[in-house]
Amino acid sequence: xxRNAAAWMLAAPALFALGLFFFLPIAAALLLSFTDFDxxxxxxxxxxxxxxxGNYLTLLRTPLFGxxxxxxxxxxxxxxxxxxxxxxxxxxxxxxxxxxxxxxxRTIFFAPVVTTIVAxxxxxxxxxxxxxxxxxxxxxxxxxxxxxxxxxxxxAMPAIVIFAVWKNFGYNMIILLAGLQAIPDELYxxxxxxxxxxxxxxxxxxxxALAPVMLVVSILTMAAYFQxxxxxxxxxxxxxxxxxxxxxYLMFTQGFEFWNLGYATAVAFVLFAILFALTLVxxxxxxxxxxx
Amino acid sequence: xxRQKILVNASMWLLGLxxxxxxxxxxxxxxxxxGEAAHFPPPLLPAHPTLQNYVILFATTDMARFFxxxxxxxxxxxxxxxxxxxxxxxxxxxxxxxxxxxxxRWLLAALVIPAxxxxxxxxxxxxxxGLVNSYxxxxxxxxxxxxxxxxVRQYALAIPDELLxxxxxxxxxxxxxxxxxxLPALTPILVTLATFAxxxxxxxxxxxxxxxxxxxxxTLPVALANLAREHVQDIELMMAGAxxxxxxxxxxxxxxxxxxxxxxxxxxxxx
Amino acid sequence: xxxxxxxxxxxxxxxGSCAKSGGVTLTVWAMGAEGAAIGQLIPAFEKANxxxxxxxxxxxxxxxxxxxxxxxAGGSLPDMAQLGxxxxxxxxxxxxxxxxxxxxxxxxxIDPADYFPGIWDASRIDxxxxxxxxxxxxxxxxxxxxxxxxxxFDHPPKDWAEWRRQMIAIKHLVGPGRYAALLPLNExxxxxxxxxxxxxxxxxxxxxxxxxxxxxxxxxxxxLETIRSGLAPAVANTEIANLWDQFDRGDxxxxxxxxxxxxxxxxRIPPARQAEWSTAPMxxxxxxxxxxxxxSSLVIFRKSEHQEAAWKLIAYLSRPAIELxxxxxxxxxxxxxxxxxAPELAGDPKAQAFAVQLRRVEPTPxxxxxxxxxxxxxxxxxxAAHNRMPxxxxxxxxxRRADAILAKRRWMLAREKTAxxxxxxxxx
Numbered sequence: 001x002x003r004n005a006a007a008w009m010l011a012a013p014a015l016f017a018l019g020l021f022f023f024l025p026i027a028a029a030l031l032l033s034f035t036d037f038d039x040x041x042x043x044x045x046x047x048x049x050x051x052x053x054g055n056y057l058t059l060l061r062t063p064l065f066g067x068x069x070x071x072x073x074x075x076x077x078x079x080x081x082x083x084x085x086x087x088x089x090x091x092x093x094x095x096x097x098x099x100x101x102x103x104x105x106r107t108i109f110f111a112p113v114v115t116t117i118v119a120x121x122x123x124x125x126x127x128x129x130x131x132x133x134x135x136x137x138x139x140x141x142x143x144x145x146x147x148x149x150x151x152x153x154x155x156a157m158p159a160i161v162i163f164a165v166w167k168n169f170g171y172n173m174i175i176l177l178a179g180l181q182a183i184p185d186e187l188y189x190x191x192x193x194x195x196x197x198x199x200x201x202x203x204x205x206x207x208x209a210l211a212p213v214m215l216v217v218s219i220l221t222m223a224a225y226f227q228x229x230x231x232x233x234x235x236x237x238x239x240x241x242x243x244x245x246x247x248x249y250l251m252f253t254q255g256f257e258f259w260n261l262g263y264a265t266a267v268a269f270v271l272f273a274i275l276f277a278l279t280l281v282x283x284x285x286x287x288x289x290x291x292x
Numbered sequence: 293x294x295r296q297k298i299l300v301n302a303s304m305w306l307l308g309l310x311x312x313x314x315x316x317x318x319x320x321x322x323x324x325x326x327g328e329a330a331h332f333p334p335p336l337l338p339a340h341p342t343l344q345n346y347v348i349l350f351a352t353t354d355m356a357r358f359f360x361x362x363x364x365x366x367x368x369x370x371x372x373x374x375x376x377x378x379x380x381x382x383x384x385x386x387x388x389x390x391x392x393x394x395x396x397r398w399l400l401a402a403l404v405i406p407a408x409x410x411x412x413x414x415x416x417x418x419x420x421x422g423l424v425n426s427y428x429x430x431x432x433x434x435x436x437x438x439x440x441x442x443x444v445r446q447y448a449l450a451i452p453d454e455l456l457x458x459x460x461x462x463x464x465x466x467x468x469x470x471x472x473x474x475l476p477a478l479t480p481i482l483v484t485l486a487t488f489a490x491x492x493x494x495x496x497x498x499x500x501x502x503x504x505x506x507x508x509x510x511t512l513p514v515a516l517a518n519l520a521r522e523h524v525q526d527i528e529l530m531m532a533g534a535x536x537x538x539x540x541x542x543x544x545x546x547x548x549x550x551x552x553x554x555x556x557x558x559x560x561x562x563x
Numbered sequence: 564x565x566x567x568x569x570x571x572x573x574x575x576x577x578x579g580s581c582a583k584s585g586g587v588t589l590t591v592w593a594m595g596a597e598g599a600a601i602g603q604l605i606p607a608f609e610k611a612n613x614x615x616x617x618x619x620x621x622x623x624x625x626x627x628x629x630x631x632x633x634x635x636a637g638g639s640l641p642d643m644a645q646l647g648x649x650x651x652x653x654x655x656x657x658x659x660x661x662x663x664x665x666x667x668x669x670x671x672x673i674d675p676a677d678y679f680p681g682i683w684d685a686s687r688i689d690x691x692x693x694x695x696x697x698x699x700x701x702x703x704x705x706x707x708x709x710x711x712x713x714x715x716f717d718h719p720p721k722d723w724a725e726w727r728r729q730m731i732a733i734k735h736l737v738g739p740g741r742y743a744a745l746l747p748l749n750e751x752x753x754x755x756x757x758x759x760x761x762x763x764x765x766x767x768x769x770x771x772x773x774x775x776x777x778x779x780x781x782x783x784x785x786x787l788e789t790i791r792s793g794l795a796p797a798v799a800n801t802e803i804a805n806l807w808d809q810f811d812r813g814d815x816x817x818x819x820x821x822x823x824x825x826x827x828x829x830x831r832i833p834p835a836r837q838a839e840w841s842t843a844p845m846x847x848x849x850x851x852x853x854x855x856x857x858x859s860s861l862v863i864f865r866k867s868e869h870q871e872a873a874w875k876l877i878a879y880l881s882r883p884a885i886e887l888x889x890x891x892x893x894x895x896x897x898x899x900x901x902x903x904x905a906p907e908l909a910g911d912p913k914a915q916a917f918a919v920q921l922r923r924v925e926p927t928p929x930x931x932x933x934x935x936x937x938x939x940x941x942x943x944x945x946x947a948a949h950n951r952m953p954x955x956x957x958x959x960x961x962x963r964r965a966d967a968i969l970a971k972r973r974w975m976l977a978r979e980k981t982a983x984x985x986x987x988x989x990x991x
Contacts, residue, residue: 003387003388003389003466004387004388004389004390006383006387006465006466006467006470007383007387007388007389007392007466008383008389009467010379010380010382010383010387010466010470011379011380011383011384011387011389013376013379013380013436014376014377014379014380014435014436014441015380015395015436017376017435017436018399018436018437018438020417021410021414021417021432021433021435022402022407022410022414022433023402024413024417025409025410025411025412025413025414025417026405026409026410026413028413028416028417029409029410029412029413032412032413036971038971039632039653039656039657039931040656040931040971040972040975042632042635042636042657043656043657043658043659044658047975049974086307089303089307090307093300093303093304093307094304096300098296098297098300098301099300099301099304100301101304105304105307105308106553107546107549108308108311108312109307109308109311110545110549110553111311111312111315111542111545112311112314112315114491114541114542114544114545115315115495115538115541115542116494116495116497116512116513116516116537116538116541117495117497117513118495118497118513118514118516118517118520118537119318119513119516119533119534119537119538120314120315120534120538121520122516122520122530122531122533122534123314123315123317123318123531123534124314125520126321126329126527126530126531127314127317129804130802130804131330131332131804132329132330132331132332132334132804133334134313134317134334137332137333137334148802150801150802151798151799151801151802153949166310166311166314170311171556174553174556175556198296223404226406227406227408229408229498230497230498233498233517234517234520237521239749239799239945240748240749240799240945241748241942241945241946241949242942248406248408251408252408252498255411255412256412256502256629256632256633257628257629257632258934258935259632259636261412264412265409265412265413268406268408268409269409271406271409272404272405272406272409275404275406276404279404330804330805415633415636415637416636418637419636419637419638424637424638424639425637425639502633503637505630505633505634505637505639506620507620507621507622508620518623518625518626521623521625521626522595522623522624522625525804525805
């Protein structure tokens with residue numbers, strides 16, 4: 001079976017790399033999560049204790065984990081709809097026959113996606129500066145008081161949401177744009193003949209046709225937003241008062257600053273379990289909805 | 293109709309402004325005198341533009357070195373990742389082998405796993421392999437990616453089977469078919485993949501932060517993050533650092549955007 | 564194929580020749596401004612020791628802890644490093660540090676009696692010396708003399724009660740929107756210092772949190788009251804756009820900080836207004852108070868293969884003259900009393916407050932978990948500053964979390980004890 005051999009030869013390098021550098025560490029992480037690996041164990045492996053589900057139980061009782069989970073959920077609940085709405089809006093604009101300079105705007109809308117997150121987080125940290133930031137200055141122009149974006153525990157996460165939406169909306173825009181462009185014009189014609197205005201056309205032609213694409217976009221965006229890390233790391237160091245500590249940020253600080261590896265890997269797997277469950281739920285809901 | 297047209301275009305300009313204003317402001321501040329930006333109302337344009345911040349950056353930090361590190365690593369990651377991924381993606385798309393589809397489904401499931409989960413044990417593994425504090429160590433997670441394989445496979449599915457069959461009948465070996473038929477057909481997605489890998493490697497900062505210990509091996513994002521945490525007050529300097537970090541990726545994007553965007557499209561929609 | 568082989572050989576030759584150019588390359592990690600300054604002291608050392616080449620790597624303070632631990636885990640630690648005193652117990656627990664008592668005994672230049680006792684003690688753990696103090700850091704009051712005079716005080720506070728009175732008076736003077744003191748919520752040092760001033764330690768010998776002791780509760784109450792009553796703003800230091808500007812404008816009149824600010828204040832406050840501020844040792848609950856025995860020591864890592872050369876560098880840097888030179892470069896304060904006799908330090912009243920304070924310093928609890936506990940303390944008190952939780956409840960929460968952090972240590976201590984009891988090599 002020369003073809004079989006060739007297939008393996010072509011696929012093997014990537015599979016080997018993935019196996020050794022991705023799947024093996026994941027399995028090791030799972031094992032680690034059942035131990036209390038920490039600084040003492042780092043010094044001497046004899047100090048390692050097997051604790052079974054101990055880390056997971058501790059997690060559930062640690063206020064900080066609950067806070068991190070809450071923060072992450074807050075980010076997802078506010079950020080995902082906002083992000084998709086912005087992307088949809090952008091896609092509709094680009095797709096519209098009335099719009100001019102479309103290629104230029106498509107590029108402009110996508111540009112934030114390719115930026116290095118560290119660099120733009122530094123920019124936005126200063127845009128959010130209470131005294132000298134552009135955002136508070138713009139708010140002041142329309143009569144709204146200065147907001148202590150990165151210093152007030154209530155506003156820090158919304159600030160991060162705004163930043164994340166800015167950075168990512170271009171990506172989903174492209175996907176939604178493709179979906180929009182795939183909708184046949186005849187459907188719109190038919191609706192127009194029936195007397196439907198733009199809003200009705202949107203509700204009865206666009207949205208139903210976009211439903212499958214929207215599902216993909218929402219699953220991907222949700223999964224991505226649950227993995228919030230870089231923004232809190234650069235902009236707020238998880239503060240103020242840990243209001244922007246996300247699950248992965250917690251994992252990072254526990255893992256690499258304090259080397260509580262057992263605890264940190266348990267955090268990571270809880271996140272994975274959540275993502276997995278949510279994806280399944282979304283898929284099942286969509287199937288039931290489309291069956292109706 | 294006219295009102296609608298104005299509405300649509302005005303919204304587009306507004307959103308465009310939202311998208312690009314931070315980047316324009318970054319450039320503007322990087323040309324300001326030190327301390328100029330910390331005023332109210334915040335200045336939009338420098339009063340006396342100066343390149344001083346860039347000079348200070350290159351003179352007092354190892355910016356040039358960091359830039360070079362990032363460039364070398366991103367290029368290597370791009371080349372290696374694209375090669376590994378294209379071979380595997382083609383194999384998954386067009387070559388039959390036992391367990392192919394089941395294996396691919398498992399790989400897809402892995403997309404849900406956050407990469408950070410693997411980082412800690414991967415670090416320990418790299419330590420055993422002696423890869424800590426080396427370029428090789430930095431490249432290790434980028435060698436092959438599930439997303440890359442997925443993209444290539446999606447695109448490769450479109451290669452007509454008849455073409456490949458005809459070549460086989462003519463007696464060509466699989467490797468030859470891959471090189472002379474598949475690769476040319478996959479060129480657009482290769483560009484996308486290479487660009488994607490370059491951008492991902494250039495912007496990656498958590499892994500390089502962990503695996504590299506020597507300051508002079510640092511990449512730009514790590515250096516910039518350090519700079520930002522140390523110099524909370526020197527905003528003009530940091531903006532200059534941000535410009536240096538962003539300029540290459542934005543330029544690259546502008547150059548290949550047509551291929552890049554259509555490639556992403558193709559991969560995300562089909563299947 | 565051939566070009567690649569040639570390249571490999573060439574590279575190998577090049578690397579080989581580098582190492583063999585006679586002698587030793589010493590790797591040193593230094594943090595912050597000290598990292599830059601040490602680079603300037605190296606050339607003279609290298610000239611005196613031609614067979615030693617020193618390679619200094621500068622690491623930002625914010626990354627240092629993580630880098631050091633990652634370096635330990637990855638086996639890529641340098642030969643020696645500048646290590647903060649509060650981190651010494653951690654690295655000693657990892658068995659990462661080389662004990663230095665023997666070397667000190669054989670090196671007359673390093674005279675333990677010449678060091679401030681509290682500082683020398685900070686580098687000793689379980690009776691062994693693990694680092695040679697290099698520069699000291701302690702926290703005390705930077706304050707606005709002129710504003711204090713305006714409200715009727717011609718001297719800095721001698722104890723908490725007087726301090727509280729002075730803060731109230733100043734707050735009354737400056738009005739709303741401005742404050743008497745700045746106690747940034749993301750700095751744990753102010754509360755840590757207040758805690759060190761108490762008789763009870765913050766962590767007991769058997770690895771339990773001791774935040775519910777009467778002494779710490781008193782410190783916590785003083786700290787929280789100051790913020791909650793509006794004498795100090797409930798902000799992090801990242802929200803202060805320009806510290807020196809705002810100090811100069813009178814937005815706050817007391818700030819607890821360290822020696823590096825001597826230089827910053829001198830530079831960033833207009834020359835005409837330099838007389839308006841000064842420094843003073845910390846007031847304690849009932850009189851002059853202690854402060855933390857901070858700073859950094861020079862340590863040699865156990866796995867280093869160049870310990871002899873590393874010690875030579877440490878001995879060189881510990882000479883009073885070199886310490887003074889280092890002080891001129893960085894503003895950091897020398898740990899040796901003889902260095903303090905130099906006119907620039909003896910004649911500078913603002914620096915003299917530090918000399919006085921250094922005679923009353925206490926090291927932070929010498930447990931590896933202290934960094935985690937201090938960080939936890941910071942987050943709990945940060946939240947408490949924003950809400951109305953009673954002091955006793957805050958203290959109880961601190962103890963609860965500290966106990967959790969220390970759980971492993973208690974297990975290890977218990978294991979050691981059973982090992983000793985069951986006839987293992989006894990440790991008296």
